[in-house]
Amino acid sequence: MGIVRKTKSVKEILAFFSTKNEAKSAVQLIEFFKDKMNRTTVYRILDRLVEEGILHSFNGKEGLKWYAKCQGCSSEHHSDVHPHFQCTDCDKVECLPTNIALPNLNNRSIDSVDFFLTGKCATCNS
Amino acid sequence: MGIVRKTKSVKEILAFFSTKNEAKSAVQLIEFFKDKMNRTTVYRILDRLVEEGILHSFNGKEGLKWYAKCQGCSSEHHSDVHPHFQCTDCDKVECLPTNIALPNLNNRSIDSVDFFLTGKCATCNS
DNA sequence: AAATCTAATGCAGTTTAGTTGCAATAACAA
DNA sequence: TTGTTATTGCAACTAAACTGCATTAGATTT
Ligand SMILES: [Mn+2]
Ligand SMILES: [Mn+2]
Ligand SMILES: [Zn+2]
Ligand SMILES: [Zn+2]
Numbered sequence: 001m002g003i004v005r006k007t008k009s010v011k012e013i014l015a016f017f018s019t020k021n022e023a024k025s026a027v028q029l030i031e032f033f034k035d036k037m038n039r040t041t042v043y044r045i046l047d048r049l050v051e052e053g054i055l056h057s058f059n060g061k062e063g064l065k066w067y068a069k070c071q072g073c074s075s076e077h078h079s080d081v082h083p084h085f086q087c088t089d090c091d092k093v094e095c096l097p098t099n100i101a102l103p104n105l106n107n108r109s110i111d112s113v114d115f116f117l118t119g120k121c122a123t124c125n126s
Numbered sequence: 127m128g129i130v131r132k133t134k135s136v137k138e139i140l141a142f143f144s145t146k147n148e149a150k151s152a153v154q155l156i157e158f159f160k161d162k163m164n165r166t167t168v169y170r171i172l173d174r175l176v177e178e179g180i181l182h183s184f185n186g187k188e189g190l191k192w193y194a195k196c197q198g199c200s201s202e203h204h205s206d207v208h209p210h211f212q213c214t215d216c217d218k219v220e221c222l223p224t225n226i227a228l229p230n231l232n233n234r235s236i237d238s239v240d241f242f243l244t245g246k247c248a249t250c251n252s
Numbered sequence: 253a254a255a256t257c258t259a260a261t262g263c264a265g266t267t268t269a270g271t272t273g274c275a276a277t278a279a280c281a282a
Numbered sequence: 283t284t285g286t287t288a289t290t291g292c293a294a295c296t297a298a299a300c301t302g303c304a305t306t307a308g309a310t311t312t
Contacts, residue, residue, distance in 0.1 A: 064189075
């Protein structure tokens with residue numbers, strides 16, 4: 001059912017994502033907010049923000065959960081699908097503003113698409 | 127340094143993968159071989175087989191590690207890159223024998239590519 | 253075939269991401 | 283201001299994966 005109450009902690013996390021444009025892992029967010037809220041609260045707020053279509057989540061290289069802002073999604077429809085890129089140097093994770101070309105799927109139908117790349121980001125490559 | 131000794135357990139796991147053509151998770155393999163070898167042994171053999179270029183591994187939906195046979199890879203060069211598909215009905219995970227179209231990466235360089243799809247497989251769709 | 257070397261194994265313990273149950277708290281509407 | 287209940291904090295729990303170390307068993311040499 002998503003966010004119903006704009007609590008102090010919810011505002012805090014929303015404010016955080018409104019500034020940053022990169023993705024953050026649950027682990028990073030827990031560390032960042034450790035003095036302001038409980039780890040369980042971070043997990044639960046992230047869940048709700050995803051359900052609301054405000055954030056999207058995906059799995060990183062080591063099986064960690066990552067979160068980033070959605071563009072034009074809602075609780076009904078999650079339309080913001082794109083590749084994610086993690087830099088092996090600086091560890092930053094970016095949402096790539098590109099479409100994903102689907103392979104030939106024969107008689108399969110698709111629910112979710114995860115495209116995760118690693119390598120060196122533009123900054124670390126220069 | 128990979129496999130140096132063809133132990134009973136190594137032969138067992140190699141034999142298992144030589145028949146099946148689908149991917150298996152570490153958890154599934156541990157369960158399957160629980161009477162024949164220790165869970166730690168399964169993890170370690172899988173690690174070595176990946177290092178050798180005999181298996182490749184990738185992360186599934188719930189952060190589990192999956193393993194499948196490689197085609198034409200070696201310890202030096204891992205060339206077998208393709209999408210993976212997990213059926214939400216029967217849970218089977220398939221290697222799709224297709225190439226992955228890379229998005230425009232600007233000044234980024236690539237180390238690894240992971241493309242993971244979920245949906246209904248051909249069997250469950252018919 | 254026996255002795256030797258050491259990679260590989262089993263086991264128990266550890267780490268860590270993520271979840272759960274429940275009592276206390278704080279949004280928010282009446 | 284009061285009452286309702288969504289949300290939080292806390293502690294305990296779960297499960298995948300990893301580690302250290304003593305023991306075992308491939309492989310190689312004699
Ligand atoms: Mn994204
Ligand atoms: Mn594969
Ligand atoms: Zn970088
Ligand atoms: Zn299926």
